[in-house]
Amino acid sequence: MLLPLRDRTLCYDLVGPESGEVVVFSHSLAADLGLWAEQVPPLLAAGYRVLRVDLRGHGGSRGAPGPYTIDELADDLIAVADSTGIERLHFVGLSIGGAIGQSLALRHPHRVASLMLCDTQSESFPDAANHWGKRIETLQQTGTVESIADETMGRWLTQGFRESHPQRWQQIRATVAGCTVAGYVGCAQALANFNYTGRLHEVTVPVLVTCGSEDPRATPEESRRIAALFRAGRYEEFVGARHVPNVEQPENFNRVLGAWLQETRASR
Template identity: 45%
Template structure:
């Protein structure tokens, strides 16, 4: 389904019965789309939750905005959908950039968020990664495609063992990278390179859980644990033997952690 916002359209899907007690909003990673939550949706529905998935601008079926983005602007898109559907407060779950924009959402729209689960994310831009982002940006601009980054991105997201065991699912996620809009990617890269919530996480009102794959290279477990310590009452859980997408690689464990968290929030 599409929702208009400022002469463009945001794509979302809202699953589950209207009478469900609570809605869970899922926010995806950079160069992914809402399909990255396929392993979570059935479990959430079976547990009695409604599920809202929103594609970020320039990702999936959401239309692109040209230019640089900020985390606040990405959070505003999510808030727009939640408000328009009148389903707040939601339990928010965001991974990678989804967790980054989720921090802005929870800080700026506390009435829309009942609880937050931030997975494999960061509380601020990493200056040491600046040269990496510059190179990725140049590569994508030269190719006018995400194809040159797809294999290396997948290697950071999922282990070689997962690719061997579930080649079909691996390919589905790989394809979501290929179809990501170049301008959408570049806009989000600017957001990733220019945010810092470290001085504000102490103001976070909703209860928050931080989850991370133990072998995540891009958003390391140590940084996720440190982030949880910045949040009042923040909790941290680490999932062994997986990288950046524990929700895909270790869905049973991730889902158990998620449902337990939702039921206790």
Template identity: 40%
Template structure:
């Protein structure tokens, strides 16, 4: 188990693959921990790639300082972590709030992020009223009160009927409520349209055909803010295509690393 002590928080992280390889950093969605990427890590070559993932503050095994959080704080956590573990350039793969962290970090530290994968995310996600309503429900009834609705947004109906889905529901409901609400505040306050429009780096957008949290049009529009970007859509997938369609997701990621970033070690 790896814990890195930052200026304000302890961050849990995990490393797979080649410690001397090209770094690929994965950032999780709201209500998940670094196990979100298990299926993708299993499908990527472990020679030539340094595969790093982490639990953002308030999630997984990272510490949970009092909220509310801001997107700037989450990006700063991520930058500190990467510097401390010796990453000075990487491909950054972010899903949902993880994609928002990636957009902001790429704008703040263009030399750090060589390529960006924006999965099921947006420059702006929802509006403040929607997030405040969710926060109010959690404060009243806990994460259990929103769990079924979240599963509907995360997964297509066939997956929701599997036993595996029960594990994802448990992961959500066991997330610290303070951490979840803190990140809700960060999303509610963030509009990255201006800064994302200024990005100039290889970018791949990935949408899920049945994503009810970040609909394909949101992902497509956000990706299009960055000149030269590409967008792909994964069929029969909701908000977490890396879970429902890992072969397809990993295939798109490998193509991006080889053809867009010209990673020659894989």
């Protein structure tokens, strides 16, 4: 489904019973809503309503050229929620999606029931200007995200997963390669210019921070530190996974997610 707005069009997928509690998913840079395919069936079976939204310039979404901000990307989710009559939601975000979740909880606290933040960060990395600057330069020179697709996949998933799930690996790689340069650059610029660290103590809803033990960038050590900054924060690790544990270890991830949602429902 598409939501046309003044300067952008947002692509989203909403399934499940209208009476169900809503779980919203926000994917990583260079992915799309299909990154959460493994999570949808068990949530529907448990009676939840599931909303997945593509970032600007990713999947079926389109937007004006960036730079974007994390707050603007969070407001895109609110725009979709408003258009579909969703008042309150459980949020699950990976990487940049986790940063978007922090913005939602800080700026729209009445809309958020819980947060699950996966393999993410609470502020731009110290080397953000150089790190993202080099990638942006590469993309602008080549005109395609294909030029960094293999490097990205190496950070996201282990070689063991590639060998045991070649079709799923190829699906994700094709999605990365097909991301628009404008969408990637605009969202990368958002990641290079944000900082919520000093405000995370303001978040009052329950927060679960998770991380793959082999994530080379959003490390377990950093994830534990982020979890400790929340009033009601907790940390859980997916041993052996890299940056996308929901794909690499779906059964384990779904077990953790299901238990977390049950716990936060029971605590209200």
